[in-house]
Amino acid sequence: MRYQVAVLLSGSGSNLQALLDAEAAGALGAEVVLVVSDRADAFGLQRALARQVAAAYVPLPATPRGADRAAVRAAWERRLADVVAAFAPDLVVLAGFMRILSPAFLDRFPNRVINQHPALLPDDGGDIYVTSTGLVIPALRGAHVVAEALERGLPVTGCTIHRVTPRVDDGPVLARAEVPVLPGDTPETLHERIKVEEHRLIVEVVRSLALEHACAQRQG
Ligand code: GRF
Numbered sequence: 757m758r759y760q761v762a763v764l765l766s767g768s769g770s771n772l773q774a775l776l777d778a779e780a781a782g783a784l785g786a787e788v789v790l791v792v793s794d795r796a797d798a799f800g801l802q803r804a805l806a807r808q809v810a811a812a813y814v815p816l817p818a819t820p821r822g823a824d825r826a827a828v829r830a831a832w833e834r835r836l837a838d839v840v841a842a843f844a845p846d847l848v849v850l851a852g853f854m855r856i857l858s859p860a861f862l863d864r865f866p867n868r869v870i871n872q873h874p875a876l877l878p879d880d881g882g883d884i885y886v887t888s889t890g891l892v893i894p895a896l897r898g899a900h901v902v903a904e905a906l907e908r909g910l911p912v913t914g915c916t917i918h919r920v921t922p923r924v925d926d927g928p929v930l931a932r933a934e935v936p937v938l939p940g941d942t943p944e945t946l947h948e949r950i951k952v953e954e955h956r957l958i959v960e961v962v963r964s965l966a967l968e969h970a971c972a973q974r975q976g
Pocket of ligand 1: 768954
């Protein structure tokens with residue numbers, strides 16, 4: 757059976773599109789079997805449906821007054837994991853999924869969840885990143901790192917794909933690409949150029965994980 761991939765997203769899904777296009781071109785070595793979103797209006801769901809890929813909306817419920825927020829959240833993560841597990845994917849890709857997942861979800865897919873982050877993260881989980889030209893820049897984590905790269909006047913930023921651990925924007929790095937910040941860049945123009953690299957990298961990473969998986973199966 758082909759290597760099966762589930763994609764979790766909250767928004768536009770241009771990275772999902774890169775995967776779907778590579779798959780259609782026979783260049784992915786994997787099959788996207790499921791797309792899940794925490795937002796009903798995520799355009800990525802439409803991209804999935806347009807290619808006859810199963811798509812699910814699993815909303816995070818509002819916490820009723822007096823209820824335990826952590827318990828509501830853990831129950832949602834278990835429900836999300838149930839939906840994903842029903843498709844038994846070999847890999848779960850967080851492609852612009854704007855929620856932090858805890859062990860309630862992650863423990864169900866050990867070592868099988870990867871994340872895209874639109875900034876450069878180091879191998880050692882530390883707070884600095886040394887660029888290919890030797891510049892030392894801060895490792896930016898969180899949801900607003902493209903704007904932050906501009907605010908801090910960084911000459912270069914980029915993107916990282918890493919395995920997911922319960923620590924936010926941390927975990928073994930699988931791939932990264934540097935992107936120069938240009939004079940006159942806005943968060944939008946910079947993010948667009950970062951996404952060009954992300955689209956290339958996510959296809960490369962999924963393809964190589966699928967290949968590794970196939971080799972391991974042949975040997976086992
Ligand atoms: C990407 O830049 C990704 O790194 C970040 O969210 C963005 C998702 O873009 N986590 P898209 O929805 O795939 O267009």
